[in-house]
Amino acid sequence: MSAASSARQILTRLHEVMAGRHHAQHKLDRVVDIIADSLTSEVCSIYLLREGELELFATHGLNAEAVHVTRMAVGEGLTGTIAKNIETLNLAEAKAHPDFLYRPETGEEKFHSFAGVPIVYRERAVGVLCVQHVEPRRYEEVEIEALQTTAMVLSELIAHKELVDGEEAIDLDEIPTECEVIEGLTLVKGLAAGQAVFHQPRVEIDQVVAEDIEAERQRVYRAFDKMRDQIDAMGREPEFGKGGEHDEVLETYKMFAYDEGWSRRINEAIDSGLTAEAAIERVQQRTRMRMREIDDPLLADRMHDLEDLSNRLLRIVSGQLGTAATQGLRRDSILFARNLGPAELLEYDRRRLKGVVLEEGSLTAHVVIVARAMGIPVLGRVPRVRSRVSEGDEVLVDADKGAVTLRPSQTLLEAFDTRFARSRERAAAYAELRDVEPFTRDGTRITVMMNAGLRDDVSALQLTGADGIGLFRTEFQFLVSSTLPARERQMRLYRDVLDAADGKPVIFRTVDIGGDKAVPYLDNDTAEKDENPAMGWRALRLSLEREGLLKAQARALLEAATGRQLSVMFPMVAEPWEFDAAKAIFEEQVQFLRDRRKQMPESIEYGCMLEVPSLAEVLDILLPKLSFISIGTNDLTQFLFAADRANPKLAERYDWVSPSILRFLARIATQMVGSPVRIGVCGEMGGRRLEALALMGLGYTRFSITPAAVGPIKELVRKVYLPDLTAQMQRWMISPPPDMREALSDWAITNDIDID
Known part of the structure; x- marks a missing residue:
């Protein structure tokens, strides 16, 4: 049967x-x-x-x-x-x-x-x-x-x-009304408060059994036609959504929208006697079952795309159209969703979206990378939270501690407001430093730049007074696309970023995808088998093997920077020949444009990231070829400690101010003495006040950090008398204290430096 x-x-x-x-x-x-x-x-x-x-x-x-x-x-x-x-x-x-x-x-x-x-x-x-x-x-x-x-x-x-x-009576009062604190996994740190909003408003299925099967089938046919028309229409727009960088994500949806197997399964469910809504929901339940059985993150992401499309079809059939993004946020909001794609997040009004709570989600998800760049706290792995909250409920997100509070009591609200007030006071104090150059008390100028990855991030240059963009992550445009971004689109983004920077320096890091930043359009059997994706087929390794990808990006950067300085940085260089090979691809494109009498950048400088420890052993070979070098502390730390930073059990285990990593960094700084090559630090370590203090004591005077950290670090710099700090760090490098963090904290307090 x-x-x-x-x-x-x-x-x-x-x-x-x-x-x-x-x-x-x-x-x-x-x-x-x-x-x-x-x-x-x-x-x-x-x-x-x-x-x-x-x-x-x-x-x-x-x-x-x-x-x-x-x-x-x-x-x-x-x-x-x-x-x-x-x-x-x-x-x-x-x-x-x-x-x-x-x-x-x-x-x-x-x-x-x-x-x-x-x-x-x-x-x-x-x-x-x-x-x-x-x-x-x-x-x-x-x-x-x-x-x-x-x-x-x-x-x-x-x-x-x-x-x-x-x-x-059966307990159908599924939404509690009392205060409830639920723990989750911190994906992006931060505090947020607002009213609960569902990314996709719940569709109520009032009738399950069909009275007329053929009528239900026609309803589904019409819904499929409407859904496909919507997706095709959006695909024809010059830019999809407010982010302007992710219209190609629709290509994945198109693939599923026209999938005959999916529509056939829904038809079979209708044949069993279900209404159109119930049939879509039943097929969706089967999809969720399969998702739980999938270990491959790339395949799981594709199943999430199918679920998103199922929800779209269900809303069309039921007449309940639109997401919270398309309907617009009317107040400060905390967004609740089962999962969320990076393109979907970019559709929201950043002025109103204060935080995100996901039932699923992972530290390596693309949406987390984008949310971190947007400065939006995200809490994940909060099971069935949407069944425990109602639209409009007051919500507090403490992603620092990994908890969300639903319907907080007045006492909790007041305590949270106090923390927010302190945060706002500090922010106001930092804002006053926007136009102040960060000099130490002894007169040493510290360069404080910011990291970025989205076109809109560049506005933070003026708000924070950062010296420039020390790391522009070009991969965001690749992560939110379902096909390789065209060279023309890449060029428009890079040109817009340079225009918005208004003469301040911008360092473009070539694309760092692959590994834990898997994209659907790169057919890579090796990456799918990587037991540790962070050490696998990614970043420059991928770009050198897929030479066409790097050629297109090189052309886009060169054309975007006509008449201006272009600074290019290659990620995850492990040996000098990799830098040579990447630079050769750029120089080949330079010659290609010159042969066609195209306008060129005023100057081009090349640098690389030091993330792989092996590169520290061959700096003498590489330095003559570089204009600058940037230490990527996030990856460098996990490679030094053999600790996957995406693993929650290991994320906080190894300290950035432990003697092992500080000695490594001190040795690099010593090698750079007398070299014309600029050396800086980009990554989370440089954006933390205590860690930045340690770095300055080791001789580092250039930082590229998150925009939110620019003010705090500039304020820190003005309190430091560098000769004393340098002398103390040198003593500690020779004879480390039992607890370096405690010792450095005590030194800061003694010298009237707030490191909180």
Whole structure:
């Protein structure tokens, strides 16, 4: 029997039961009989949420005495696990599962196979539908789909209170009203407050069972046509969204939008007797199941694209169009989403978007890279948070401590406001330093530049008074595109950045993609197999192998900088020949343009990043070829300590002011004495006050840091008497104290330097 015919048979029989005038328990008893009979299953049971626990409400095959007696907490046993994770289980041997829990009153000891699906109402499990069999076997896909279809019907009937009597009310008040603090994973640090907004407003499916299958099919056909027209129309616009750098992300959507397999699965769900909305939702549930089984981050990202498209189709069918971005934010907002793409984030009004909370998300996700550049705090891995918050709820995000507070009490609001007030006071003090040059007390000029990666970031040059852009990450344009950005588009971005910098220096780092910054348009079997992507096929390694990519970027940079200085920096150089090869590609493009009498940059200077420790051993060979060198402390630290900085367990384990890394940096600074090559530090280390103090003591006088850190570092510089700091750091490098951070902190306090 096909999934469609099996589900349709169940739906027909369920309709007959529900049309009767029997009491709720009789209906539930008939429902489990129908499902067991239709699937030829020896057991079928329904557990419903009551007073915070899952209670056995009806069963076919288990002991009848267990009904309304067997109860378990959400997360307890197989049934509780299904409800907690809102996932499907399909087990040939139930006892082999680590969450298996035996309840003797049910008489289920003779059954081996087990399959269960959640009964979901408003993205929250309000029950579980499960089947069991004596013979050990996994249930077939058609049987699982029939169960999922039935669970959707049960959800609708529960919502309409057709399956419960008044004295046995099921807990459907899924959104709590009291204050709640939920922990998550810090993806981008920071504090934020605002009202909850859903990225995609919840679509309520009021009717699951179709009255006219053909009418539902036509509704889906029309929705598909409208969705495809929307995507095609957006693709024809010169720029998609406010960010202006991500219209090519639509190419991925087009691929899925025209996928016949996807539309066929939705049609099959309609054949089973579901409405258009319910059919789309059922197929989407299957997609989520597959997503949980995918370990490959690139494939998982593509599945997220399909889910986003499913939501778009569902909104069109239901008439509930638009995301929070397209509707516009009317107040300071905290955005809630299951997941979010970088292009989607760029659509939001930055003046109103204060923070992001994701049910999923990872430290290496593209959206995190963009959010960090935008200065938006992001908290991830907050499971089912959207079912615990209502639109408009007050929300506090403390991404420094990895927590989100829903509906905070007045006391918590006041404490948070106090922290914000201190932050605003400091920001105001830093703003006053915008036009002040950062000299130490002994008269040493410290160059404080900023990092950027988006066109709009350049406005921070004027706001912070930074000396220039010491690192412009060109990969953002690549990360938000589903195809390789055309040379003309790259050129427009680089030219706009130089125009906005208004004569201040800009150092463009060539594209650093690959590894943990996977992009869909580079067919790379090697990258997918990298056990440690950070050390794999990425950055300059990728660019040199895909020479066409670097050639196009070189042309774009050269054409954008006509009549101006062009500063180019190559990432992740491990040996001098890599720098030579990259520079040769640029010089080849220089000659190409000269041969065609094209305008050229006024001057070109080349530099590289020192992130790979091996490069420190060959600096004497490389320095004569460089104009500048920048130490990338983020990657350098993880390579020195053999600690993946994307691993939460290791992220805070190795200290930036430990003697091992400071001695390494001191040795590099010593090698640079007397060299005309400029050396600087870019990365998070230079933007932290205590770490910056250590770097200045080692001889570093050039920093490129996040815009938010420019003011604090300029303020720090003006308090430092460099000869004393340098002498102390030299003593510590010879004989390090037991706790370098504590010793440096004590020294700062003694010298009236605030390092908080």
